[in-house]
Amino acid sequence: MAQEKKPVIATVVKISGIPWFARMNVGVQEYQQKNPDVVASQSGPATADAAQQLQIVQDLIAKGVDALAVVPMDPQVLEGTLKRAMDRGIVVVTHEADNQVNTQADVEAFNNDDYGTALNERLAECMGKSGKWTTFVGSLGSRTHLQWVGAGEKNAAKYADMQLVDKNNESFDDANATYEKAKEILRKHPDIKGFQTSAGNDVLGVGRAIDEAGLSGKVCLVGTGLPNPSADLLESGAITAIGFWDPKNAGMAMNAVARLLVEKKQVTDGMDLGVDGYNKVTVTKGAGKGLLVVGNGMVLADKSNYKERLF
Amino acid sequence: MQAPENAGGASRFLVMRNIHKRFGGVHALRGVDLSLELGEAYHLLGENGCGKSTVIKIMSGAHAPDEGEIVLDGKSYSSLTPIQALSAGIETVYQDLSLLPNLTVAENVALSEQLVSSKGRLARMLNGARLRETAAKALDMVGLPSDRAFLATVVSDLPLAQRQLVAIARAVATRAKLVIMDEPTTSLTRREVDNLISVVARLRSENVAVLFVTHKLDECYRIGGNAVVFRDGECVAQGPLEGFTKRQLSELMTGHAIDSERYRTGRPGTEELFSTSDLGAGSAFRGITLSIRKGEVLGITGLADSGRNELALAIAGVAPARTGTLRIDGTDTAIHTPADAIHAGIGYVPEDRLAEGLFLDKSILDNEIALVVRQLSNSAGVLDKTAGARLAGKLAEDMRLNTRDLDLPVGSLSGGNQQRVLIGRSLGNAPKLLVLHGPTVGVDVGSKDTIYRAIQKLADGGMGLLIISDDLPELLQNCDRILVMNGGRLVAEFNAETADEDALYQAMLTPTARISDERIAS
């Protein structure tokens, strides 16, 4: 790429508009401020639709950006396109997609298995290590979500009395759909005790269903979520605990890695990306030729302590 | 004739001066002067399409005139809104009845009263009790049941006769000053007509003016009052009925008084082309046996409820006959659908070209070839466009259409030219028998002439023609024979050369037992 021209780093998220990625956008903007010598921006489809995300990525490639930082709705859908991008000399960095083959670096906030285990351990504790429980994922194509619930399942296997029912419900990260689905499950299994959810809005949908069923505090709900939106439901006890990493930092980390690669620099094990949660990243070989860059940004928060990091 | 001014009295309620109305090509009203007094009865007479309904629609605010002045209760207007007309006490029974099919009898009869009393404002409570009360009174007056069940019946569930009476009830429900009835008796029987006449008498005694539109002259005489005669959108005479004989009236209407020259000059062939034996369809008509020779023009007339329309529809396969047989060229032919009739070589020109005949916003060309596309297309159903254009051009030529631009939408043509398109279309199919149902309904004199000449040319060419119409001069001028239907049967046959309108009228009007009665009796 021509040197005189500032390198353009385009971040593409699963859904624009929802708070999770709004928060990530904060990170991208902050990165832009700290690094005026690059052009960093974020875009994404209005609804959780892999096809739309694909279209956006293709448009960006056609426009000829220097680097793509993508949070794939569905890694497989993007493989072909991302390959073409790299063939064209565009740097490709991904997030929440450690199985992405056609990427130069996949940035993960933490080890997915550890995260899934941690969520489930919290759930088991709340459930008294017994009773029916179920799991939600954004979509069956979303690899990381499947990893989390997978790890959760493995963890729950330790407890003989915990019985997993109707697992891996798809939520498409849509609070309304999740709400309907959760009501259905509550109706189908009146004796259900726990929910482990994955996508950012799932806790809201499931939480509302539990709340309306008057089961707050009686049914446990642990899942990925953000403090601010979850505040109500955490207070009412409908949500037991939320786990998250700060999308803001993840966004900055992606851009940082992207920049390093654009400048043809190395990303090495134990390196500090200058973003907290990513001060000492572990770098291993990824699913494809690319690297897997893992930070240590996991957070678990409940009623007692969520206020400490409100966003 | 006397000028309207002289007719003026103190209690002059409605005066119309130099009213003009155009519909696209059609100049429906050409300077109408008219004045109506309270307590009087008026009979608006004239041929089809001479402007009767239009003038009425202007009085009641349904149409706005293009020119002229309307003086109502001394106040002058250039046009009226329905609410203005209604609140001034002008109640109308439209030819199409203008009932609301989805509302109940009570609402159709009595809602207007409350609407008018609220000056058309809708933010008002509905007074159900008063609604039913008013409705019941009015229904009694016209001789309909007024029990709650009937009041709550939805109008679309009523037979036509009852609908017409409901429409009349609406007109008399309010404190009207002028009640207008546009052909109110077309689907009523004698008895209902008698009832209606007593209603009119009662209205007049309450100093209400009544304006009748009708084609049935002797009903006018039974009611009495003034005649207002229209011809081609002009008021050609106005004065007390006693001042006119039936013959004078029909002369005034047709304008053919002096020259009632016959268009029919040719002679029919000898060979039989088409015949029916004992054709019947329930209570509409029965026992119809007639025959048409090649090159013959046969006319059939009768009142609107005489079954003439049903017979036409039966021959055209639109509403097939239930009993009897049809023969064409000596072979019995079953006709159950329009398609059957078309294949059997029967061409049909429907009465209401707008609702049944034409695609108003399609081009002339499309309309002309709509019937004959089959001939214009090969076995694979692929059209030969140029052939279509050629044919359409020829038909337009034959029917002397007033435009060569066949891409014009038919809706933009004058009524007469629309009718020519319609006839032209059925000719495209080269039918053996052409059934013309009201061939000049709502058609102006200029077009009539063209159409009549075309008819004669076809007959001379050996085609058989069947004209069904209530336009008597038309039949007398164009036919060899005229059959009169009455009460669903053929009651008389005339030689068109020697017959006259009076004789025909007599045959049309003399009461006969209706089929329905026989059936009930048996």
Add this chain to the structure above:
Amino acid sequence: MSVSRPEELRESPQGSRAFSLGSLIRRRPELVTLAILIVICIAVAVANPAFLQPSTLIDIGRASVVMGLFALGVFVILAAGGIDVSFTAIAALTMYSTTLLVQNYAPELPILLVILAATLGGVVLGVINGLLVNILRVPSLIVTIGTQYLFRGALLSFIGTVWIMSIPTQMGAFGRMPLLQFETANRAVITLPVYFLVLPVAALLTWWILNHTLMGRAIFAVGGNADVAQRLGYSLRTVHLFVFGYAGALAGLAGIIHVSANRLANPFDLVGTEINVIAAVVLGGARITGGTGSVIGTILGVLLIVVVNSVLVLVGIPSTWQRLVVGSFILLAAAFFVMRGRRA
């Protein structure tokens, strides 16, 4: 003959009463809907008594509010011979901008005023529909397709695309304010929220307007035959403005309730559900060609769809079957209404 006529005159009403079922359905098509609904309820109740628990019933009640309000609006417009596909856009626009306004400028605004604001917003947008329909004289389907785009476009272009996750407290409170509370077997406390009341109230109001005011009759008159109605002195403009304004008001109301219950305002929400609402109204016996239908039928139609959506799982039918069932019902109802359609 003088004998025969009067008989015949009085005959026909009886006549149509004699052949009762057909004419009954023709006069009260919602009976079909009611029948289907009852059959389902009995069947489900037998198969799984849990259905009769207050919890299920309250769920159904809660779930029918928003769709019910939409349906009432659509029904009024259908009755006047029009159709509307913009109401979801109206709801989205009003709910989102009201929430935003309250949040940023009047966080203390009492809930009643918030609701009022949303409703008025709906009226304004609805009246725009009405004006366009009346002035352009093109089928309302086209106009409302156009305004659906406009309203949504306005929302996303000028007002915002970001979900509002923490809605103003008074709205959140309204979304949970209990009307009834039950203690269930498993000691869960389920509550019927206050906002549920909005639906019956709106239904009553609509019923009253349609049956006890001149406007109501005028609406049906215009729906029956606009030209004739005009000839008889009904003002098309007034009717158009009213029905679309009224439907707009209901849409605004539905929107704000949706937000309060969801506790989040998603600008991409609601749009796309028009067909379901229209389906519900049609299931309720209103003829798409206008001039017919009843409020009770509309509500039944909504209940039918909501019940189907919520009870299938109770009898062990996977929820993916919902559409299948609803679809068959629509066609079934259509088939029932055939004779009625024929005489149209």
Add this chain to the structure above:
Amino acid sequence: MSVSRPEELRESPQGSRAFSLGSLIRRRPELVTLAILIVICIAVAVANPAFLQPSTLIDIGRASVVMGLFALGVFVILAAGGIDVSFTAIAALTMYSTTLLVQNYAPELPILLVILAATLGGVVLGVINGLLVNILRVPSLIVTIGTQYLFRGALLSFIGTVWIMSIPTQMGAFGRMPLLQFETANRAVITLPVYFLVLPVAALLTWWILNHTLMGRAIFAVGGNADVAQRLGYSLRTVHLFVFGYAGALAGLAGIIHVSANRLANPFDLVGTEINVIAAVVLGGARITGGTGSVIGTILGVLLIVVVNSVLVLVGIPSTWQRLVVGSFILLAAAFFVMRGRRA
């Protein structure tokens, strides 16, 4: 008066030709669409020459295929006086089940047969629509709302809900098979896929059927006035079956192309976009009340929407404005067609 007549008779035609613009638009409403389209293109090209790059044009071409096929189907049905909202469900059902079948039972099936299979599937579903419309005699809007539910329900209940990520190779290949290839400034190779050809071919076929066959006449006749058409001996049933079957075929075709191009089969896809397609057809000048419109107009309508959707970003207008613009165009066009609507 016999004097005045002939003059007057001659008057009216000239009258309508003198006031030419009006009658021109009345006869060829698609001219309005064309005008708008041209204006936009010029404006955008001036503002940002990048618009004229082959890449942009190819994007537009690629993007218009699926919508274009849908629109042609809807147009044919509108021309016959009906309306269809089930075509997306038809497309979803056929595309998903075809993909599944090929994948599991005939992975080697040549692409042409795959396409054929999908098309035939579409025909079957379309014919179901046609039969229901013809037998039930209820407005096709209701019927197709019902079948939309049915078809979608069938798909999700019986066939599957899981996205198919790795579609059969021959389909993937078809989705990429290049027709033209360009090298752009930044050495990017953009290709116009072969499947783009399907749209012009389908458009030509439709145009030919409508204008050069008996069926075409029959379709417009029925759309113009079903009763009159019947009196002239046209068979409503044949027309109904044909138009819905044909629209179904186009929908099936569109579906399979959609899958091949996206390289994934998503059972939740497509449904919800009906309104956009109908909007495109209306923008093309077809009257929603049937009997009018032209193939070229329909294509122009589709192009207009696709162009708007894809070029706004080029001139720096945020993409959220798309709806706003499209909405205004729909109303604008409606306003233009007013005089035409008036005489209906």
